[in-house]
Amino acid sequence: MNRAANDLSTAELRELYRELILDHARSPRHFGKLSAITHTAEGLNPLCGDKLRLYLQIDDDDRISDAAFEGSGCAISVASASLMTDAIIGMRTAEAVDFSNALIASVTGRDSPVELGKLQALQGVREFPSRVKCATLAWHAMNSAIRRDHNPASTE
Amino acid sequence: MNRAANDLSTAELRELYRELILDHARSPRHFGKLSAITHTAEGLNPLCGDKLRLYLQIDDDDRISDAAFEGSGCAISVASASLMTDAIIGMRTAEAVDFSNALIASVTGRDSPVELGKLQALQGVREFPSRVKCATLAWHAMNSAIRRDHNPASTE
Amino acid sequence: MSKSLRQARSEARGDIGACRDDFPALAQKINGAPLVYLDSAASAQQPVAVIDAVAEYHRHIHANVHRGVHTLSHRATEAYESARDEIAGFINAGNRREVVFTSGTTESINLVAQSFCRPRLRAGDRILLSQLEHHSNIVPWQLLCDQTGAELLVVPIDERGELDLATFERQIESGVKILAIAHVSNALGTVLPVADLVRRAKQQGVPVLVDGAQAVPHMPVDVQSLDCDFYAFSGHKMCGPTGIGILYAKEALLERMPPYQGGGDMILEVRFEGTKYNDLPYKFEAGTPNISGAIGLGAAVRYLSGIGMERIAEHESKLLQYLTEQVSRVPGIRLIGTARHKASVQSFLLDDIHPHDLGTILDHQGVAIRTGHHCAMPVMDFFRVPGTARASLALYNNRVDVDRLVESLAQAKEIFSQ
C-alpha cells in the first residue's frame, strides 16, 4: 500500500476516532439506570450487535430532567449515546427531538452540517457510510422513547 | 430462412412424421378398454400433457394375450402406443420388457438402432431430443404395468 | 442500416422496435433459421443491461449484505436496497417496507398462504380462486386446504375466457376468507378487472392476493390504485433474472404476519429461549438473499421504465391484434381465449394436430412457441382440450415474428396433410 494513500486513510480514521470520541467510548457519561424512569426504549443495530437501552426521566413540564443508558456497542455508538445524554438533559422533549433529527440528518449527510457543539465530533462518520447507523442509534432510541414506541428502535 | 435449410428441416420433419406414424396417430389400433384386465398402468408426460392408460391381459403362462390403451397425446405418443400394443400381443412378459428396453435405448440414441421391424418408424425422434419422451411413454407404462408399479409412469 | 440510425427512425415512428437489438438471445439462429421467440409468457429474454449488471456486480461489488462493515459489503447492501427502491417505485408501493424479495411468484403466493392465511383459517372456511389460475395460484391453496380443512371455491369462466362476474358476485358474499386471482391469465391472455374485483371484495372485508406474473411485464401496474392486499410477480417474466420475485403486501398486514421462514437476516436477536424478529421487509427475507437476482431485477425495471410501460403496452397490444388477425386467417385455426380485454398471449389449435406436434414443427423453423397445458390444467379442462399452442409477446417482438409464425403454421398443415 503506498504511503500517501495510507496517510490519507489514517487521517480520515483519526477524524472518526477523535480523542473526544475515544474518551466518551472508554468512560461513557450517564451510564447505568435511573432511579425514576418515565420513558425508555431499546436500540438495536443488527449489523454489528450494538444494543442499548435508554432511560429518560421527563417531568410534568415535558422537560428531560435526567437521562442514562446501558448496553454495549462500538466506540461510535457508545460515545454517541454518552454525548447525547449529556446534551439532552434539561431540554424539552420537542427540542430534543428537533435536535436529534438535525443530528441524524447531519451525520447521514442529508443536510449541511448544523451547529452541534461538542456533537460536532460525530461528523467523522460522514466519510464512513457503514458507521452512520452506529452514530445515530442512540438518537433513534431517544425518538422512540419520547414517542413511547414499544418496538426496539432499529437503524435498518 | 434460406431454402436449403428449409428443405433439410422439412426432410427431418417428414422422417419424424412418416406416413406410418400419422396413420397410427389418426387411427390408433387397440384403442379402448379390455374386457379382462390383469395389469394396468398410467403414463403421464408432464411436459406436454400426454396421458395414457395401458391395459394388459397376461395369461397364466406369462404371455400377453391382449393389450389396449386409452388416453390422449401427440401423434408420436399415440402412434407409439398403437404400434406397441400391436407388437407385444403374443409376447411373454420377459420378452416384452427386453423389447421395450431395447426400443427405449434405441430411440434415446444410447444404443445403435436394433432391429425393430415396423417400430423402426419411431427412430425419427432421434433427431428431436425433446420428443423422445413422447415416443417412450407407452413403453415405460408397459414396464410399470408388468412390474405392477402403482405410481404413474412418468418420463421425467 | 446502422443500429443508431434504425433506432432513431423507429423512435421517430414512435415504436419500440429498436429495443430488439438489446437482447442478444434474439440474434441467434435455431435450426438454421433466425429465432422467433414467442414464448415470453414462460420466460422473457434479458437485455444486455441486465446481463451486464449481474456480471458487473460479481466482478466488483459482491459480498454478503446487511451484515458487514467493510466496503464491498456496504456497496452490495446499497445496490441490493436500491433495487428494492426501484421496484417499489415501479409498482408504486406505499413504501419500501412493503416490497419483499422472494424467489418468484410461486414463493410469494406460498408465503401468503402459509403466513397470512394458515393461522386464520378454520375447517369449512372458503378460499376463492378463478378457473383460469396458473397452478402456482392453485396448488398452494390446495396444500392449505389439506392443512386446515378449508375449501376452494372457483369462479367459473365463459367460452371467451372471461370471468363469470354474476357468479363471482354470489361467491364473494358467501363467507370467503381470501380471494386469490390472476391479473392476466397466462394461458388465455384475459386481463381481469382486478380493481373492480378488489373493490367488491373489500366491501365484504375479504383480503385479496393478485397474481401479477403476467401483468407486470406488459402494462403499468399501480398496486395502490388497485388497492389489493398482496401482489406477486416474478423477475424472469419481466426481462430480469430467474430465482427472484416480489411479494408486495400492505405494511399493516405484514406487521401482523409471523415469519414464513426462519434464518439469518430476519432476526434482531436470537436466544434459544426466544427470538426477536427484524423489521419489515427483512422479517420475510430469511437467509442470504438472491443479491445478484435483486440487482438484475432492479436493472430490468430501469430498462423497462426507460422505454416506458405505457409504450410497451401499446406496442404489444397492436402486435397482439395483428397476430390474432393473421392467425385467424389460417384455415383450420381455433382460437382459445377471445376475451375483450387481453394482453400479450394468444392460444390456439390447428386442425386436429396435437399442440405438441405443432410445437416441434414450428421449432424446426426457428419459431419458439409453448405447447401444452401452460400450468393451467383447469383451463384446458374447461375448453376440453389436452393443451394448446400458445404464442406470447414481449416488447421485443415485431410483425416479422408474427409473419414467420403464420408461415410455419402453413408448413405444419402441409406435413400433416400427407
Next chain:
Amino acid sequence: MSKSLRQARSEARGDIGACRDDFPALAQKINGAPLVYLDSAASAQQPVAVIDAVAEYHRHIHANVHRGVHTLSHRATEAYESARDEIAGFINAGNRREVVFTSGTTESINLVAQSFCRPRLRAGDRILLSQLEHHSNIVPWQLLCDQTGAELLVVPIDERGELDLATFERQIESGVKILAIAHVSNALGTVLPVADLVRRAKQQGVPVLVDGAQAVPHMPVDVQSLDCDFYAFSGHKMCGPTGIGILYAKEALLERMPPYQGGGDMILEVRFEGTKYNDLPYKFEAGTPNISGAIGLGAAVRYLSGIGMERIAEHESKLLQYLTEQVSRVPGIRLIGTARHKASVQSFLLDDIHPHDLGTILDHQGVAIRTGHHCAMPVMDFFRVPGTARASLALYNNRVDVDRLVESLAQAKEIFSQ
C-alpha cells in the same frame, strides 16, 4: 510476470495460488489499497468461469425449463439438469433424485423442518441442536417449536469451541426426534465429528440434518459416507451464485414427505378436486426454478473440482495455521475458537477495541473481515462477547493476505492508543 508463467510456476510448486487471478473482484483496490478479502465465510467471490457461464446462459440458452418443446427450452432444461448431475457427483449423492435445488441453506433447512418434521412432531418432542449453530439452523426449529409444542435441546460447547460429547451422549438418548447440526461452525471454524454423530444418532433411530454451508466450500464432502439423512448448503459460499442452494436428502425420506411449496413444475396433474405430485426431485421444486443460479452453481462445482477439493483443503489448512500463528503474536489478541480440528475461519478480539471499530479500521486499509455476531448469537453469549472480528479464508487467499491483516491490526492498536 505473465499470468501463464506465474500459473506454471505455482502449479509446479504444487500450490493453488494462481487461481487467485481467476477472480476479478480480487484485483480491485479498496480505499486506495489492494483488496484483501477475508470474508468468504459470509460469501465467496466468483471466478470468471462462473460469471461467464451465467452471462452466456442468458445470451444464448435461456428459456423456461421442463415445459417446452422448442430448442431453447430443451437446451435450458439440459443445462439445468446437467448442473444437478454435476452437483450430485460432487457430494457423491446416491442419485440425482436426491438433489433438490433450493434458494440456499436457509430454505433447505426450513424445508426439512416444515415438510419432514412438522407432520411428525408432537408437543414435548425434542429437537437437538448445538450451541454453535448459525441462526439459519436455529430459527426454523424455533418456529417449528411454536407450531408444534416441541422443545429445543442444545448440545453445549467448551472453551475451545468443541462440542461437549459427553452431554451429547446423554441427550441423544433422551427421545430426540431430529438432530440438526453444523458440519463446520461459521463463527468458530470448528469441524464437527459429523460421521460419528450420525452413527450415534442412527443407533437411536434419530434422523440427522447436517448444515454443510461452511463445509462444502472447503473440503471434500461425501454424503453417503457421512450417512446423514439431509445435507444443506449454499451456492454463494462456494464461488457460485446467490439465490441457489441444495438440499440433499435420502430418496426414501423425500418420497414420503409432502411438498413444501405448491406451484408449477412440482405437479403432474392439477384438478380443483385434487392434484398429483411430480416425481423426485421435482416434487420439491415449485415454480420456475433459479435456472441461471443452478447453471452457475454447476460451473462453480466444475471449477472447484478442476482444482480438487483435497488440494483446496490442504491449501486452506496450511494458510489457516499461518494466519492463527501470525495473529496470535499481535499483543492483546484473544482468539475465539481454538478447536483441534478447524477449517478456514479464525475469530478474535483485540484489546478492548470493539470488533465493529476494528472492522472499520481494517477496511480503511483494504482488508475486508466480518465483525459482529456472525448470525451465531448463542456462540457470542457463550464467550460473553458482543461479537468478534472474523477472518475467513477461501482457496484464493494467500500469505500476503494474512500479512496485510496483521499489519492493519497493528494500525488499529495505534489509533486506539491515542
